[in-house]
Structures are given as structure tokens and as C-alpha cells.
Amino acid sequence: MGFRFFLSPPQMSGNEQQYVQEAFESNYIAPLGAFVNTLEENVKSYTASPNALALNSGTSALHLALRVSGIGQGDFVLASSFTFIGSIDAILYQGAIPIFIDSDLESWNLSPKLLIRALESLPKKPKALIVTHLYGQCAKIAEIAEICAQYGILLIEDAAESLGAFYDKKHSGTFGEFGILSFNGNKIITTSGGGMLLGKNQEKTEKARYYSTQARENLPFYEHLDYGYNYRLSNICAAIGVGQLEQIEVKVSKRRKIFEWYQETLHKEVESQTLEFMPEIPNSRGNRWLTTLRFLSPKVNPLALVELLAKAGIESRPLWKPMHLQPLFRDSISCVDGTSQKLFESGICLPSGGALEKCDIDEIASLIQKFLKNR
Incomplete structure (x- = not known):
């Protein structure tokens, strides 16, 4: 059906076409290039995140956050139940077990009270929590972060829908060890498809960067000591994102x-x-x-x-x-x-x-x- 009014269509409104043309003229079409670097720097500046890694989706960012955090087979990972499945897929990729936490009516996001109840009743300690900031509205992130610190739980924020959302003047996705953004076609800004990993720890973020480029060693030939993924964002997509983020x-x-x-x-x-x-x-x-x-x-x-x-x-x-x-x-x-x-x-x-x-x-x-x- 051809809709007159779509739910959340992409909207080009600035320098996107100019930047894409510049990327074409440079012939840096495939992953990596000047616009990838610029998008990472601009996201860091806007969110005040110490580190940022441009990727091909928010799900990829979540997957890398879990892997570099050592989450693996059989580990418990707490997660918002009221969310899109992309928040959960990454848990399954690592062979971990999702434990779902319900929402509260005050925020429609994850309930801190139920989070505590789960932590006190589970048969073993969870390794991490992935909390979603639903529909662009902040969860009770300060309270949730405090609970995670108290119980020694790694906090990862799914801020896929909440670029431009702040709690106490601090951007969503910057309270936990990691946060992720999505630039899918329906998000508030888009790169047509893409995402970003935000991280507090530079070493872990660089390890995620290593995995995102097929775990290639820094040598003049292709050598691999580990396996990785084809998760990087293309320079063309990043050029769109740079123009979008300006707005x-x-x-x-x-x-x-x-x-x-x-x-x-x-x-x-x-x-x-x-x-x-x-x-x-x-x-x-x-x-x-x-x-x-x-x-x-x-x-x-x-x-x-x-x-x-x-x-x-x-x-x-x-x-x-x-x-x-x-x-x-x-x-x-x-x-x-x-x-x-x-x-x-x-x-x-x-x-x-x-x-x-x-x-x-x-x-x-x-x-x-x-x-x-x-x-």
C-alpha cells in the first residue's frame, strides 16, 4: 500500500547530497574513508562519549559490546522485554541466555524494581544488562546504573532509538560501559543503514574495531589470529550521516x-x-x-x-x-x-x-x- 503519511520516513534536509558527491569523487566508496572518521568524531562531540565506532547496524554494535566484554556461552544477560528483537539477537549470537525484565508505567521502559527482584532471585549472577531507551524516551538510567554498580553488572545501553535524548543533560548511551546507536532508515537520523558503538574504555573500543574488520592483523598481508566480522560502515553511508547529524x-x-x-x-x-x-x-x-x-x-x-x-x-x-x-x-x-x-x-x-x-x-x-x- 502506498501511504501518504509514513511512520518515520527518512528526511534529507542539509548537506547529505554534497557529502555523498565528495565521497564519490574521492573514490572511497567502500568501508572506511574520511567521512567514517568524521562521523565518529562528530558523534563523540555531540554525545560527549570518549570513544565511538561506526558500524553497519546497531545490532552489530551490541554484538561487539558483548564479545569484547567476555560474554559467552551460557552466561545470563538481563534485557528489557519491551523492545525490538535486535536488542536480543546479539545475546543469542554469543550463545548467552537472555533474561527479560518488564517495564513500569512511569517510563514504559525497564523497571528498576523488577531489575532488583530478578537480581535477587536468579540462580546465578548475570554478566550484563542491556537496557533499551524505548521510542527515544530515556529509561530511569541513573537508578538503573546505580543498581548495576551495586550488583557488579556490566551496563550496556541500547540507545538505537534515542539519539538526541538526554537524562540530567547527559546523552543516552553514555551512562554504561557501552551504548549503541542506530542509523537505520526509520531513525531520527539515518545513514540508510548503520549504527555506532559508544564506549568508555578505549582499549575495548579498539578491540571492537579490530573484530569489526575481520580481525585482520596490522601487517602488509592478511593474517588472522582470531575471527571477526564484516561490520564496518561504508564511506558513502557515513557521508549521509555526517549531513544528517548536522541537523x-x-x-x-x-x-x-x-x-x-x-x-x-x-x-x-x-x-x-x-x-x-x-x-x-x-x-x-x-x-x-x-x-x-x-x-x-x-x-x-x-x-x-x-x-x-x-x-x-x-x-x-x-x-x-x-x-x-x-x-x-x-x-x-x-x-x-x-x-x-x-x-x-x-x-x-x-x-x-x-x-x-x-x-x-x-x-x-x-x-x-x-x-x-x-x-
Whole structure:
């Protein structure tokens, strides 16, 4: 179906084409090149991360974070249940065992209380936690980091959706030992496909760099003492990213404005407790990558609304189906209280692309209001 309004389409709005042309003219098309180096430096500057490694996806970044941290076969790795499966795939790549932690309604992100409950009840100590900053909104990261420090758990932040999000003026993905970003086509900035590993420790980040280039030794011929991966970002993709990152604050501002337009238009439904938007925790600034909401009446079926909007040429989606409810993980260990299942069954993601204007939001909100009146 050809949608008029997509959920989160890419938006080129600056020097991307100029930089791509420069990359073509230099003939550095394949992985590595000046724009890869520039993108890493610019991400370091924006996030204040000591180290950054440009890669072909956020999942690759998570995989490398786990490998250089010594996570392996049979190790327990705690993770947000309410997330995209890319957050979990990397755990499986290392032969480790994911342990799923539910969300809380205050943040829709991982619950610190349930994290403690899991740590106190598991049969063996987990090696790491991968916490997701969902839909661009910060988790209770200061509290979570404190718990991890107390229990001696390695903290890795999945900030794939939260570039431009800050907690206490510190960028998401910089609280833990590692953080990861995604530049997939639907993210707030894109390289068409790509990601970034943020790291506190230079030695570990350089080890990840080594693995990302097939673990090739620094010799004039190809020699390998270990195995690696083809995980580097191309110079062409990085050129797009450099242009995109120059506009990050403009893009965050527009996404937050789109959220405000939805809030304004649907304020009566909020006041009557018909629906609620994803909260923003105190002392944080999310990027509002996607505007998400949930309906508070069990009589409202989000899938019916998704279908209705699609008929009008408007793309929307249900919220993530929690990992502990996925058939792949039917036998998994989890610490849940039903929160993420409730969110999944009652929630929806709305079009949030940066090209949307107030009149577009009014049209989408009007269809939601009509849908609710007919329930």
C-alpha cells in the first residue's frame, strides 16, 4: 500500500547530497574513508562519549559490546522485554541466555524494581544488562546504573532509538560501559543503514574495531589470529550521516513539536482518561522519535485503528510485542508483572516524520477521535 503519511520516513534536509558527491569523487566508496572518521568524531562531540565506532547496524554494535566484554556461552544477560528483537539477537549470537525484565508505567521502559527482584532471585549472577531507551524516551538510567554498580553488572545501553535524548543533560548511551546507536532508515537520523558503538574504555573500543574488520592483523598481508566480522560502515553511508547529524537538534525539535501537536489535538481524550501518551520521566529530554500512546479502555482495539488509518493512507503500528511473549522465547526466564503486555495490547505508534505539519496531525487525530466515538 502506498501511504501518504509514513511512520518515520527518512528526511534529507542539509548537506547529505554534497557529502555523498565528495565521497564519490574521492573514490572511497567502500568501508572506511574520511567521512567514517568524521562521523565518529562528530558523534563523540555531540554525545560527549570518549570513544565511538561506526558500524553497519546497531545490532552489530551490541554484538561487539558483548564479545569484547567476555560474554559467552551460557552466561545470563538481563534485557528489557519491551523492545525490538535486535536488542536480543546479539545475546543469542554469543550463545548467552537472555533474561527479560518488564517495564513500569512511569517510563514504559525497564523497571528498576523488577531489575532488583530478578537480581535477587536468579540462580546465578548475570554478566550484563542491556537496557533499551524505548521510542527515544530515556529509561530511569541513573537508578538503573546505580543498581548495576551495586550488583557488579556490566551496563550496556541500547540507545538505537534515542539519539538526541538526554537524562540530567547527559546523552543516552553514555551512562554504561557501552551504548549503541542506530542509523537505520526509520531513525531520527539515518545513514540508510548503520549504527555506532559508544564506549568508555578505549582499549575495548579498539578491540571492537579490530573484530569489526575481520580481525585482520596490522601487517602488509592478511593474517588472522582470531575471527571477526564484516561490520564496518561504508564511506558513502557515513557521508549521509555526517549531513544528517548536522541537523540533529532541528530534527529533535520538530519531532517534539509533532508530539505537542498530537497532545493539543487529543487533549480532551487525555483529560477524559480515554488515552495517554508515553511519559517523559523527570529530568530528561526525549527525542520523541515516535509519538506513541495507549488506550485506557479494554474495549478499544489498536489493531482496528491501525487498519482504519491504513485505509486512509496513514501508516501506524502497534507497540512492540514484548520479548517474553515471543514464540522464540517461550521457555525463557523473565521477571514480569504484565506491564509491557498491557502496553502492547493497548498501544499504537503514530506517524512522526519530520515533514509532517500541524494540518497533517489534525487529520490523523480527527480519524482517531472518530474511531473512538464509534467504540
